[in-house]
Amino acid sequence: MFQDPLIRLLLLPFSLLYGLGVSIRDFFYRRKLLVSVKFNLPVIAVGNLSVGGAGKTPHIEYLIRLLRPYINVATLSRGYMRKTKGYQIVRPFNSAEDVGDEPLMFARKFPDVFVTVNESRELGIPQIMQHAPHTQIILLDDAFQHRSVQPGLNILLTEYNRPFTRDFLLPSGRLREWRSAYRRADIIIVSKCPPDMTDVEKEAMVKEIKPFPFQDMFFSSYHYLQPYYILNPNYRLDLQEDIAVLLVCAIAGTDYLLEYLESKAGTVRVKEYEDHHYFTETDLEDIEKMFNALPGGKKVILTTEKDAMRLELHRQWLLEKKLPVMVLPVEVYFHFEEGELFDKAVKEFLLEFKV
Numbered sequence: 001m002f003q004d005p006l007i008r009l010l011l012l013p014f015s016l017l018y019g020l021g022v023s024i025r026d027f028f029y030r031r032k033l034l035v036s037v038k039f040n041l042p043v044i045a046v047g048n049l050s051v052g053g054a055g056k057t058p059h060i061e062y063l064i065r066l067l068r069p070y071i072n073v074a075t076l077s078r079g080y081m082r083k084t085k086g087y088q089i090v091r092p093f094n095s096a097e098d099v100g101d102e103p104l105m106f107a108r109k110f111p112d113v114f115v116t117v118n119e120s121r122e123l124g125i126p127q128i129m130q131h132a133p134h135t136q137i138i139l140l141d142d143a144f145q146h147r148s149v150q151p152g153l154n155i156l157l158t159e160y161n162r163p164f165t166r167d168f169l170l171p172s173g174r175l176r177e178w179r180s181a182y183r184r185a186d187i188i189i190v191s192k193c194p195p196d197m198t199d200v201e202k203e204a205m206v207k208e209i210k211p212f213p214f215q216d217m218f219f220s221s222y223h224y225l226q227p228y229y230i231l232n233p234n235y236r237l238d239l240q241e242d243i244a245v246l247l248v249c250a251i252a253g254t255d256y257l258l259e260y261l262e263s264k265a266g267t268v269r270v271k272e273y274e275d276h277h278y279f280t281e282t283d284l285e286d287i288e289k290m291f292n293a294l295p296g297g298k299k300v301i302l303t304t305e306k307d308a309m310r311l312e313l314h315r316q317w318l319l320e321k322k323l324p325v326m327v328l329p330v331e332v333y334f335h336f337e338e339g340e341l342f343d344k345a346v347k348e349f350l351l352e353f354k355v
Contacts, residue, residue, distance in 0.1 A: 047144025
């Protein structure tokens with residue numbers, strides 16, 4: 001959000017009003033005046049207290065890869081910024097405008113997973129069970145703050161460089177709830193940690209967040225894979241120091257990605273847009289100009305998998321211009337050899353689940 005201390009101070013009264021509304025809602029849930037719906041199948045929610053950027057999508061993908069070899073997985077997302085409403089089953093041939101960029105990415109990467117969107121989680125889950133009765137677990141994307149559904153396992157993400165403990169409520173900060181809401185989490189994951197994170201840094205973060213005894217805490221980072229051509233995933237590229245890169249992205253927070261690219265490529269330029277931005281013809285012209293202005297003979301345009309879903313809406317332009325637009329995949333890994341412990345915690349939740 002806003003970085004200027006004066007602006008944040010001026011917005012503080014609005015944050016307190018927002019916080020009052022959040023507190024009233026929380027009071028209603030605690031007094032059972034508002035009731036969370038609980039379902040008779042395992043539901044895992046992945047979310048964060050702040051707006052955007054904590055890495056929910058890669059962590060949902062991690063859970064999909066972990067669970068799909070053993071059980072039938074379904075995902076339910078809001079389908080943020082899509083141009084449709086209501087419940088929809090996401091198919092690989094859909095467009096980002098129909099179903100949202102992240103759900104479309106899930107459907108294309110994991111065709112055996114039942115991917116859906118619905119603004120209402122409590123209505124979406126029964127519709128999943130109606131259309132896919134074989135479903136054995138549902139993963140809720142960006143659902144920590146949505147209290148209408150009571151998940152069996154609540155996973156909270158927070159960024160290493162921007163933990164919720166150092167933030168404040170919207171609009172002067174980035175928090176959607178008071179910091180104390182973290183007590184609802186069963187698992188806390190500190191995401192986007194330094195690749196060479198030390199035990200000292202780990203202990204400092206544990207001391208800062210102060211997890212409750214019933215909460216497990218893990219630390220994760222990204223492992224970037226080999227980029228592939230947006231219109232042909234079989235064509236791949238090795239990033240090298242003699243390659244100039246134009247990073248085109250519309251995601252919340254690019255610092256972590258930029259740090260990686262600057263360690264791999266020679267020159268890195270950035271064309272950044274708001275999260276989930278739909279690219280216009282003017283945007284495409286600007287991108288082409290910036291690409292042509294890159295130094296050297298070896299140069300590429302690089303984008304994220306999520307952004308690629310929206311860039312594909314301009315497939316004809318991509319074909320005509322023949323620009324080397326490459327997509328950078330990402331996977332999550334856990335520090336301190338604790339990936340197996342995280343996997344075990346998820347599997348134990350499933351084994352101990354009771355209707």
